[in-house]
Amino acid sequence: MKNIDKYLSLLDREVDGLLLTSRYSRHYGAEFDIAEGVAIVTRAGCRYFTDSRYIESAQKNIKGFEVLDVNQFTGYFQRLNDAIRDFGVHSLGYEERYLTVAELMGYEQKLNAKLIPFNQPIYGLRAVKEEWELDLMRKAQDIADKAFTEILAKIHPGMTELELQAELIYCMYRNGAQGLSFDPIVVSGPNTSLPHGVAGERVIQPGDFVTMDFGVLYHGYCSDMTRTVAVGFATDEMKRVYDVVLQAQLAGIAATRAGVKGCEVDAAARKVITDAGYGPYFGHGYGHSLGLEIHENPGCNTSGQVPMEVNMVASAEPGIYLPGKFGVRIEDVVIFKADGCENITHSPKNLMIV
Ligand code: ZN
């Protein structure tokens, strides 16, 4: 099913048009990424507006929309009001998750249609992925896996976290990344107890854990993976904690299949960590969905009450973080299937000492 047809299926009940303002929702509907623009979707017609910086690419690549430019004489409000008149629109569903208050006030003052908050239906469509979307995510993950293989040979005592981060980013682009799905997390030694620490000038030393959480963009779709490796040697405590995190992740993955609630997947992994005595040191959720954005819904966390469906996607990323000492996180991305899941992350997970 084309994404534009999914959008059209939302119409006629509460709203007779959609006002797509976020880059993600425009990308989803047009199946092509344009940095700036606005789109309107109605049963009578669909239009996509952007300015001179993007208009040539938009007209060439966007299918299913009439693509028109905005300029100093004809702005977005006029283009939208023309479409509202031409298509007989009375009410437009908008994305309250992404609009600023000022932007919403502008639309409310200037548009000749009633505006209705409609983020959940618009955003919710993205939870179940089409096969072609999953292929782009598999490709993004393949690039990240290749980058990880290459970075293993480059980690050495004496380099700083920032130097390692630079090498990691280079490896991702060299292997085909079109962008980064987020700023990588590259932390070492005691900094690994910070789940979302930021790379700094700390020099990597023998006996450190190094945690790298990173992802690439491929045609707008995100990958996400984390590996924690030891430099030179690992103490018995480091090995024990690493093994608990790995067993927790494997338990979560074993519980992953369509029909199971996100909180049940989280609970399967969390039980392993709690039983080992580290419960208080696993403060975040087990996993989040992703796709065009690095964090999407529904998530596999303690509040995940939604039964997961075939071709939903989630990260599998338990961690243990011991303040002042070290932390471990291992993250893969899996696709929910009827009888289990497909793990699209292929890098090894045994404790590696580099
Ligand atoms: Zn991650």
Ligand code: ZN
């Ligand atoms: Zn993640």
